[in-house]
Amino acid sequence: xxxxxxxxxxxxxxxxxxxxxxxxxxxxxxxxxxxxxxxxxxxxxxxxxxxxxxxxxxxxxxxxxxxxxxxxxxxxxxxxxxxxxxxxxxxxxxxxxxxxxxxxxxxxxxxxxxxxxxxxxxxxxxxxxxxxxxxxxxxxxxxxxxxxxxxxxxxxxxxxxxxxxxxxxxxxxxxxxxxxxxxxxxxxxxxxxxxxxxxxxxxxxxxxxxxxxxxxxxxxxxxxxxxxxxxxxxxxxxxxxxxxxxxxxxxxxxxxxxxxxxxxxxxxxxxxxxxxxxxxxxxxxxxxxxxxxxxxxxxxxxxxxxxxxxxxxxxxxxxxxxxxxxxxxxxxxxxxxxxxxxxxxxxxxxxxxxxxxxxxxxxxxxxxxxxxxxxxxxxxxxxxxxxxxxxxxxxxxxxxxxxxxxxxxxxxxxxxxxxxxxxxxxxxxxxxxxxxxxxxxxxx
Ligand code: GDP
Numbered sequence: 001x002x003x004x005x006x007x008x009x010x011x012x013x014x015x016x017x018x019x020x021x022x023x024x025x026x027x028x029x030x031x032x033x034x035x036x037x038x039x040x041x042x043x044x045x046x047x048x049x050x051x052x053x054x055x056x057x058x059x060x061x062x063x064x065x066x067x068x069x070x071x072x073x074x075x076x077x078x079x080x081x082x083x084x085x086x087x088x089x090x091x092x093x094x095x096x097x098x099x100x101x102x103x104x105x106x107x108x109x110x111x112x113x114x115x116x117x118x119x120x121x122x123x124x125x126x127x128x129x130x131x132x133x134x135x136x137x138x139x140x141x142x143x144x145x146x147x148x149x150x151x152x153x154x155x156x157x158x159x160x161x162x163x164x165x166x167x168x169x170x171x172x173x174x175x176x177x178x179x180x181x182x183x184x185x186x187x188x189x190x191x192x193x194x195x196x197x198x199x200x201x202x203x204x205x206x207x208x209x210x211x212x213x214x215x216x217x218x219x220x221x222x223x224x225x226x227x228x229x230x231x232x233x234x235x236x237x238x239x240x241x242x243x244x245x246x247x248x249x250x251x252x253x254x255x256x257x258x259x260x261x262x263x264x265x266x267x268x269x270x271x272x273x274x275x276x277x278x279x280x281x282x283x284x285x286x287x288x289x290x291x292x293x294x295x296x297x298x299x300x301x302x303x304x305x306x307x308x309x310x311x312x313x314x315x316x317x318x319x320x321x322x323x324x325x326x327x328x329x330x331x332x333x334x335x336x337x338x339x340x341x342x343x344x345x346x347x348x349x350x351x352x353x354x355x356x357x358x359x360x361x362x363x364x365x366x367x368x369x370x371x372x373x374x375x376x377x378x379x380x381x382x383x384x385x386x387x388x389x390x391x392x393x394x395x396x397x398x399x400x401x402x403x404x405x406x407x408x409x410x411x412x413x414x415x416x417x418x419x420x421x422x423x424x425x426x427x428x429x430x431x432x433x434x435x436x437x438x439x440x441x442x443x444x
Pocket of ligand 1: 108109110111113114116193248249250251252273274275276277281
């Protein structure tokens with residue numbers, strides 16, 4: 001998980017700080033030394049770290065943190081605000097045309113995830129009511145056109161292609177006419193990348209820019225490449241003038257330095273982050289929420305948005321009803337688990353829950369992973385419908401049979417039944433609290 005190393009170190013530093021009643025200047029200095037080491041360890045640009053620490057120190061001293069009531073909390077708040085500020089403060093949105101179609105041009109090096117991101121972005125924007133057209137402008141990489149066509153097909157989003165015999169400038173020009181003719185209000189133009197930055201590529205991108213005047217030039221960079229990604233962003237920005245950056249592969253084992261340095265070094269905000277290979281794994285980037293996540297404060301807002309986007313409102317309302325009438329069965333439990341699975345890998349979901357996000361706590365939770373859900377599903381499916389409706393009456397011999405049927409153990413069956421019971425109780429409490437307040441349609 002991105003930032004896990006940084007998060008762990010910062011949270012440890014602040015735990016120590018919180019343990020002290022009053023802070024001396026030496027305490028703050030010591031904490032800042034640790035913050036500095038943690039940021040450098042996460043591969044954040046050296047100059048960025050230096051400025052960051054200087055700003056935090058200045059504010060910490062200037063605001064009379066020393067000797068105040070909760071000095072540690074104030075230092076943490078300053079670090080949190082500065083971290084968010086480093087990444088751009090608040091969310092930067094895409095520039096949209098005042099008169100459609102909006103033209104988005106995707107640029108970036110080979111393998112950064114440009115083609116995949118073009119499709120993911122079309123998917124995100126379609127959910128917001130736009131009518132996107134994907135444009136296959138990468139005429140050099142073998143199979144890039146085909147790749148975009150396949151992705152478009154999977155998403156049921158049209159792809160404009162003219163084969164690989166045409167110049168990218170001509171393709172871009174023709175695609176705008178095509179979009180206007182077919183009532184599309186947004187174009188996402190995939191362009192050719194190279195292994196490294198080279199003159200020919202830049203000249204070609206400039207020519208496309210001059211021809212179609214995109215409203216948004218988005219650079220796709222691979223977070224795994226760390227400071228290289230930041231340098232790439234700087235060069236592209238100098239030549240093309242970028243409007244934003246998409247940082248991909250944030251789901252991988254990256255230390256996060258690129259995410260923390262890109263804005264500070266180039267002035268270009270990160271607008272989206274790629275968090276997986278699947279076509280729904282693109283999220284708008286919220287610097288403030290990311291800062292909260294790094295400091296272990298969770299990211300409930302993103303979790304709620306994901307839930308609202310992927311939960312089936314009718315199903316949730318039906319579940320709510322059942323909970324209220326105390327009819328919640330194992331069958332419903334299974335249904336609910338399947339809904340939660342839609343939010344993404346469990347580890348990602350957990351990292352957004354305040355208090356659960358620190359790696360230490362995650363480790364304590366042990367085997368909370370997606371495999372565990374497979375067991376739960378197998379166990380519930382091995383029960384008879386009667387058993388699912390009467391979990392309290394599942395006796396020893398039934399438990400043994402279920403364990404055999406699901407290829408698990410009696411202990412596992414016991415633990416699933418216990419989990420179910422806890423969930424049922426918790427949900428009943430939620431239902432009681434929420435009774436009379438708001439009806440259905442939300443996560444239970
Ligand atoms: P392009 O050469 O820049 O067009 O790169 P592609 O779109 O072909 O992507 C290269 C590889 O990176 C593919 O295998 C993608 O599935 C993968 N990829 C792209 N974005 C992400 C991401 O956010 N997370 C992960 N794990 N893989 C990604």
